[in-house]
Amino acid sequence: MDGVAGQDSEIITGNQAILNSLRPLIDSRIVCKMGIPRTKQSWITLLLEIRRVGKAYHLLIDRVAGFEEALSKFPDKGVSLEFMDKIGVPCWFYTKVIAYHKEIWSELPEVINRIQRRQYFRIEAFQGTEITFLVGSSTERKKATVKNYSGGGVAFFIEKNLKLSVGDLLSDIHLNIQEGGELIRFQILKATIRRIEPESVYGVKVLCAGEFIEIEKKNRNNIVSHVFRQQMVMIRRVRTGLRR
Numbered sequence: 001m002d003g004v005a006g007q008d009s010e011i012i013t014g015n016q017a018i019l020n021s022l023r024p025l026i027d028s029r030i031v032c033k034m035g036i037p038r039t040k041q042s043w044i045t046l047l048l049e050i051r052r053v054g055k056a057y058h059l060l061i062d063r064v065a066g067f068e069e070a071l072s073k074f075p076d077k078g079v080s081l082e083f084m085d086k087i088g089v090p091c092w093f094y095t096k097v098i099a100y101h102k103e104i105w106s107e108l109p110e111v112i113n114r115i116q117r118r119q120y121f122r123i124e125a126f127q128g129t130e131i132t133f134l135v136g137s138s139t140e141r142k143k144a145t146v147k148n149y150s151g152g153g154v155a156f157f158i159e160k161n162l163k164l165s166v167g168d169l170l171s172d173i174h175l176n177i178q179e180g181g182e183l184i185r186f187q188i189l190k191a192t193i194r195r196i197e198p199e200s201v202y203g204v205k206v207l208c209a210g211e212f213i214e215i216e217k218k219n220r221n222n223i224v225s226h227v228f229r230q231q232m233v234m235i236r237r238v239r240t241g242l243r244r
Helices: 015-027 067-071 216-244
Strands: 008-015 029-035 040-052 057-063 077-083 090-100 104-107 111-115 129-137 142-148 154-156 169-179 182-197 207-215
Touching: 008 015, 015 040, 015 057, 015 111, 077 216, 129 216, 142 169, 154 182, 182 216
Parallel strands: none
Antiparallel strands: 008 111, 029 040, 029 077, 040 057, 057 104, 077 090, 090 104, 090 111, 129 142, 129 169, 142 154, 154 207, 169 182, 182 207
């Protein structure tokens, strides 16, 4: 959590703006990561409800095993929560716990930090994820196996006979991904090679990291949304495993 807090962010403040940001998160049952700042204590949980008591708003959080005992050791009763909004932009906020009932009751946060869009979550690719592209002025389409990807770029393995260098321009890029049993294709106009790892690191294949330098906004948002959905699936699996 402290690492997220240290990044550049957009500040959301004011009760109405805070409520407008949290209510879709609650309605969508999107999971969050809750932790005690400056410790290794963290849990996967849900925001359940915003409840008004008199003039004050309170945020209700799903209880998790071991939380009350862990928080009792810290007198300020503060926690941080991380989540991603509906288009996959990471956000976080700090709040103070005020009571335990069936749920954890906390104060409505004063500020939500929304990490700037140029920083993208990266996700490991499923088996069968591929990328095809043109290199420089060549009209011969090349194909490679994807290691991971985000809204900002992609890392992929190439065979030793395909020679790429840092700074090479790729164009007419197709990122082909399996989601829900279907093949979906994202198109990127141009990318440039930013890093190359030698084959000694990954065996017989070379790993290239490319940055998207020209992509339609709609296509980038589609990739970010896809990454967000996949991360939510993985977090739910973790949370389900913890409940067993």
